[in-house]
Amino acid sequence: MTDVRQLDLALLRSWIGREETAEEVVTHALAERFRATFDEGRGTAEASATAPRMLHWCLAPPAVPMGELGADGHPARGGFLPPVPLPRRMWAGGDLVFHGEILAGDAVRRISRIADVSVKEGRSGLLCFVTVCHEVSANGRAVLSETQEIVYRDHPAADAGPARGGAPAAEGEHRRSIDPSAVLLFRYSALTFNGHRIHYDLPYATRTEGYPGLVVQGPLQATLLARFAEQIHGAPPSRFSFRGLAPAYSGTPLVLHAQSEDGGLKLWSAVPGGPVSMSARADW
Incomplete structure (x- = not known):
């Protein structure tokens, strides 16, 4: 270390x-x-x-x-x-x-x-x-x-x-399940010209980096949450903030959650039964 x-x-x-x-x-x-x-x-x-x-x-x-x-x-x-x-x-x-x-x-x-x-x-x-x-x-x-x-x-x-998982994420008022498939991760890496191998090279991600699977990109999760907020509210937010808290991996559904809070939306993503992967907030 x-x-x-x-x-x-x-x-x-x-x-x-x-x-x-x-x-x-x-x-x-x-x-x-x-x-x-x-x-x-x-x-x-x-x-x-x-x-x-x-x-x-x-x-x-x-x-x-x-x-x-x-x-x-x-x-x-x-x-x-x-x-x-x-x-x-x-x-x-x-x-x-x-x-x-x-x-x-x-x-x-x-x-x-x-x-x-x-x-x-x-x-x-x-x-x-x-x-x-x-x-x-x-x-x-x-x-x-x-x-x-x-x-x-x-x-x-x-x-x-193994890393400690933390408490299971709460259920939001609004929910949507996403399949973070290897194809989705690959397409997003291509869009962003991101060559980081943990997002598309499974042998490298698991054998070299020690992850249990392909890692879902942080900006991909943030984009999913921001677009989820836009769909719920009917208009894109004027401000959006996010913070990664735990990795998410391809092969397991990723659930987007949202809850009304102080005139905006509190958002988070998590695998079923798992801790919060990314927290976010959207305001209009």
Whole structure:
């Protein structure tokens, strides 16, 4: 296991303030593939002119050459994100404030900035959190402000035993069961140009990383919950926040739950009888 003294926190924090800009034009074809992945029809021509919410995570992903990828399929450490020497990387959570809609044909620009780097000791060992702020515009219109938290962690110790599952999740006022199939995970990885092998390479995920199955992507779960909130309320939220709490795996149904709370919706996902996998909140 990695000791906190093995991390050069001063070096990692020197990344704070770094910025990166990425751009991509939203095509009807990309929006159509996104809708198909979430089993949604094409709809009317007027409706299809507005890009579906959460499509922005599929725009302008880093186009890293194959020779610059690590063994896990992620880009090698360093570059825009700090070179955290911990093997597992995942989205811990995020907060999104929507200012407007992205339209098909828009030129979307994302300006990203490293806002913070911090280290904590958790039950499972050392955790390094990197906070990234994104400002997204479409044809010059501000459409989204997002704060994203990425967590790096060590592999579990060989003698650590199975992770504690926690209390079973409560039942929500609204519920929907999703099949996080290998095909769904693969399609979403393709949409986001995400080469991380734990989402589509079962032998790697189980034998090398030690997971019990393919890992459901954090942004995929967040997208499912955000779209569930939109379906319940009849309109997309103006603010959406989420936090990953426990992994979810392909091969087991994933149930989306929602409960009215303080004028908005409290949302969470969980496998039947299992703990909360992701918690979220939507406001209008």
